[in-house]
Amino acid sequence: MPADRSPSEHRFWDRAIALARLGRGAVSPNPAVGAVLVDDDRVIGEGWHRRRGDLHAERAALADALARGNDPRGSTAFVTLEPCAHTGLQPPCSDALIEAGVAEVVIGCDDPTPKASGTGPARLAAAGVRVRWADPGVAYECLDLVQDFRKMALAGTPLVTLKVAMSLDGRVATATGDARWISGPESRELVHRWRAEADAIAVGSGTVRLDDPRLTARLDETVVRQPTRVVFDSGPSLTPGAALFGDIETAPVVVVTGLDADPERLAVLESAGAESVVAVGSDPAARFTDALRKLGRRGTSSLLLEGGPTLAGVALASGQIDRVEIFVAPIIIGGGRAAIEGPGVASIAAAARVPGMVARPVGQDVLMSGTIKVW
Numbered sequence: 001m002p003a004d005r006s007p008s009e010h011r012f013w014d015r016a017i018a019l020a021r022l023g024r025g026a027v028s029p030n031p032a033v034g035a036v037l038v039d040d041d042r043v044i045g046e047g048w049h050r051r052r053g054d055l056h057a058e059r060a061a062l063a064d065a066l067a068r069g070n071d072p073r074g075s076t077a078f079v080t081l082e083p084c085a086h087t088g089l090q091p092p093c094s095d096a097l098i099e100a101g102v103a104e105v106v107i108g109c110d111d112p113t114p115k116a117s118g119t120g121p122a123r124l125a126a127a128g129v130r131v132r133w134a135d136p137g138v139a140y141e142c143l144d145l146v147q148d149f150r151k152m153a154l155a156g157t158p159l160v161t162l163k164v165a166m167s168l169d170g171r172v173a174t175a176t177g178d179a180r181w182i183s184g185p186e187s188r189e190l191v192h193r194w195r196a197e198a199d200a201i202a203v204g205s206g207t208v209r210l211d212d213p214r215l216t217a218r219l220d221e222t223v224v225r226q227p228t229r230v231v232f233d234s235g236p237s238l239t240p241g242a243a244l245f246g247d248i249e250t251a252p253v254v255v256v257t258g259l260d261a262d263p264e265r266l267a268v269l270e271s272a273g274a275e276s277v278v279a280v281g282s283d284p285a286a287r288f289t290d291a292l293r294k295l296g297r298r299g300t301s302s303l304l305l306e307g308g309p310t311l312a313g314v315a316l317a318s319g320q321i322d323r324v325e326i327f328v329a330p331i332i333i334g335g336g337r338a339a340i341e342g343p344g345v346a347s348i349a350a351a352a353r354v355p356g357m358v359a360r361p362v363g364q365d366v367l368m369s370g371t372i373k374v375w
Contacts, residue, residue, distance in 0.1 A: 009106075012036045012043070012078045013138045016108070019048035019057070020080045020145050025197035026051045026224040028301045031111075031149035033057040036078045037065050037102070044070035051224065058083050058093035062100050073101030080108040080142040085119040094120040097129065104130040108142025113153045143374065148199075148302040150375040151322065157292040158199065158303040159375070161323040162312060163191065164339045165365075171333040172309060177210050183327045186363030189219075191306075194325070196223045198304040200254070200295065204311035205233035214243045215306070216251050226251035228300065232291070232311055234258045236265050240272035248273040254298075256291045285318040292320055313342025316352060322375070324354055326368045 019034030027049050035057035037045035045068060047060025055063065058079055065072045083093040083105065097105060105124055111117060121131045134142065143150070148159040165183040166172050173179040181188065195201055196217035203215065208231055215229040229244050233255050238244075244253050253274040257266060266276055277298075279291035295303065305315055315321050326339075345351050354370035361367075 009078070010138075012038055013108070013134065013141075015043070015046065016078045016080050017138075017141055017145065019046060020142075023049045023051075028052065028148070028199050029152060029299050031081055031146040033079065033081045033145075035061040035080070037061050037070075037072055037075045038078065039070070039072075039075040044068065044075060045072060053089045056084065056090050056093045057081075059090065059096050062096055074103045076104040076106060077102050078106050078108075080145055082107045082109070082111045082116065082118070083120040083124065084111070084116055085123045086115045092120070092123075094123045097124060098127045102129060104132070106132055106134060108134045109139050109146065111153075112150055147322070147375050152296060152301045154375055155296075157289075157296045157320070158300045159322050160292070160303050160305055160315065160320050161194075161198075161325060162305045162315060162321050163194070163325045163327075164312065165327040165329065166339045167329055167331045167333045167336075169332050169334065170339050171336040172307070172339050173210075173337045174333055175335045175337075177337075179211065182329045182331065183365050184329065184363040187327045187329075187365045187367065190362060190367075192217050192219050194304055195227050196225075197302070198227045199300045199302045200228040200230050200304070202230040202232065202303055202305050202311070203307045205231060205235065205237050206310060207307040208233070208238060208242055208244070210308075212243045214246065214251075216247065227304070228252045228254055230254045230256060230295065230303070232256045232288075232314075234261060236261055236269060238269060238274075240268060245272055245274075254295070258287060284314045288314050288318045289320055309337050309339060309341040312340040313344070316340055316344075317342060319352075321352070322373045323371050324369070327362065328366045328368065330364055 016034040016036045020032045023032040030052050034048040036043055045061045045065025047064050048057045062072055077097060085092045085094045125131050151159045201215045216226050217223045231238055234257055236255050236257055254277055255269055255274050256277045256279050270276060277294045279287040281287035281290050352372055354372055357368055357370035359366055359368045
């Protein structure tokens with residue numbers, strides 16, 4: 001532990017990170033950020049970025065301190081992401097911390113965007129505010145909060161999470177195409193929570209034909225914003241009668257097609273309210289990567305890839321999968337469809353590695369979670 005770190009700092013970081021998570025699904029394309037103000041080892045104010053356009057975490061924490069009757073002068077601010085120094089929908093947070101008389105700011109991770117990238121910490125230091133960075137363990141947790149924001153800043157494409165629900169023998173459907181339900185109710189509820197946090201959900205046209213899913217987030221509590229439903233459909237074969245179009249006003253539909261898509265079919269879908277994205281490239285993997293670039297330009301920061309096996313194989317071949325969430329159900333199907341199809345790799349040495357895979361029970365299923373790329 002660094003000499004200048006209080007033994008109790010871990011609880012302040014735990015709280016700041018927990019607060020930041022509350023903003024997931026509501027702040028995109030902004031990052032999820034939490035802040036805690038501490039004076040004499042006591043929390044005097046806290047806040048998080050609740051929704052895009054609302055107060056940033058630092059200003060929310062300062063407002064909370066004042067509402068509690070606490071003076072933030074001389075306090076320490078624990079912030080999961082470096083305070084901004086530019087004006088967007090909100091004024092600079094670094095200025096608010098300086099004006100409030102905060103004595104020290106401890107930062108979880110950096111902001112890689114050109115308009116930020118160190119300017120906030122530099123402004124704080126120039127004003128006499130002590131600035132230090134969190135230790136590596138905390139920094140990793142804070143980085144994890146903003147992986148979608150960082151990938152958009154560094155690559156211009158959404159963070160891609162592959163979600164699979166499969167049997168013990170690695171199957172996602174029977175030979176007849178039946179796939180409901182491989183995973184249990186607890187796992188399905190968790191997936192709905194992930195949908196509520198994601199900018200977009202993606203499936204292939206085969207999944208739509210077989211399952212006719214809605215792909216919306218359905219939870220007991222209010223969902224702040226429904227994800228965009230993205231269908232990779234070269235034909236296109238999708239029709240306005242699909243369940244996806246039942247709530248298109250609140251949950252948009254984007255159809256990703258190729259240059260050879262039937263213009264008449266595409267026009268029918270567009271007249272029903274769908275947006276079309278034409279992806280180009282020499283092969284399916286290249287077209288998938290191009291689609292991600294175009295989705296990024298329309299403001300999609302995170303993409304939950306839900307199915308099916310063909311699309312999963314294309315995404316894997318593209319090298320664009322950042323995270324995996326794999327549910328393994330206690331059933332054996334025998335035959336049927338593999339979780340990921342396509343040519344795959346020629347050697348084990350070329351396989352995608354998922355370091356630090358974590359397994360945990362979810363109901364009767366086992367959820368295996370891992371990160372392929374850290375941004």
